[in-house]
Amino acid sequence: AQSVTQLGSHVSVSEGALVLLRCNYSSSVPPYLFWYVQYPNQGLQLLLKYTSAATLVKGINGFEAEFKKSETSFHLTKPSAHMSDAAEYFCAVSDRAAGNKLTFGGGTRVLVKP
Amino acid sequence: DTEVTQTPKHLVMGMTNKKSLKCEQHMGHRAMYWYKQKAKKPPELMFVYSYEKLSINESVPSRFSPECPNSSLLNLHLHALQPEDSALYLCASSQGGTIDRELFFGEGSRLTVL
Numbered sequence: 001a002q003s004v005t006q007l008g009s010h011v012s013v014s015e016g017a018l019v020l021l022r023c024n025y026s027s028s029v030p031p032y033l034f035w036y037v038q039y040p041n042q043g044l045q046l047l048l049k050y051t052s053a054a055t056l057v058k059g060i061n062g063f064e065a066e067f068k069k070s071e072t073s074f075h076l077t078k079p080s081a082h083m084s085d086a087a088e089y090f091c092a093v094s095d096r097a098a099g100n101k102l103t104f105g106g107g108t109r110v111l112v113k114p
Numbered sequence: 115d116t117e118v119t120q121t122p123k124h125l126v127m128g129m130t131n132k133k134s135l136k137c138e139q140h141m142g143h144r145a146m147y148w149y150k151q152k153a154k155k156p157p158e159l160m161f162v163y164s165y166e167k168l169s170i171n172e173s174v175p176s177r178f179s180p181e182c183p184n185s186s187l188l189n190l191h192l193h194a195l196q197p198e199d200s201a202l203y204l205c206a207s208s209q210g211g212t213i214d215r216e217l218f219f220g221e222g223s224r225l226t227v228l
Contacts, residue, residue: 036217041221043219044204049214051214104156104157107154107155
């Protein structure tokens with residue numbers, strides 16, 4: 001069965017500092033990996049996805065993530081945080097063994113300090 | 115048009131009421147989803163429709179009844195709900211039912227059951 005673990009339910013960063021959100025996955029077959037962002041009182045929006053092409057994936061709003069099979073990780077980074085990055089971030093995994101279902105991690109809430 | 119529209123945005127209902135949540139997309143997507151999201155938790159999959167047929171039911175209680183009248187519309191009929199059913203209900207759509215596809219989410223319908 002597939003699963004996702006996000007380390008840290010809350011992350012606080014200063015404006016302009018590096019944002020690093022950690023995601024580790026478990027999957028018995030090659031996974032598809034996603035990062036979604038949820039702003040307050042809104043639905044989820046895709047930041048980026050890994051689907052077995054390049055291991056370094058660039059997404060919207062300056063975010064990128066690197067797929068590391070040996071570490072079963074898909075950490076999300078942004079070099080310089082902006083106040084508008086304050087939101088909830090979800091890592092998600094999907095694979096064929098799970099019947100085409102998307103499994104979300106527990107989420108990480110990002111707070112950006114001025 | 116990359117929107118998924120959900121109505122109503124807020125709904126308050128008693129345990130004996132019957133109400134419906136509606137979802138509409140005009141992106142030509144052939145898969146549509148209902149998710150339930152409790153506060154500070156990730157979305158939980160409830161139902162998946164693929165090409166207007168119910169393909170996944172995650173053992174959801176029968177007081178929740180989904181309906182897909184056509185490829186653009188998805189309804190969730192609610193009857194005899196419990197207070198613990200209070201949550202944000204998110205609708206999503208994707209181009210197909212394949213697992214590497216991006217999900218497009220609506221802003222959700224926030225349901226309160228009294």
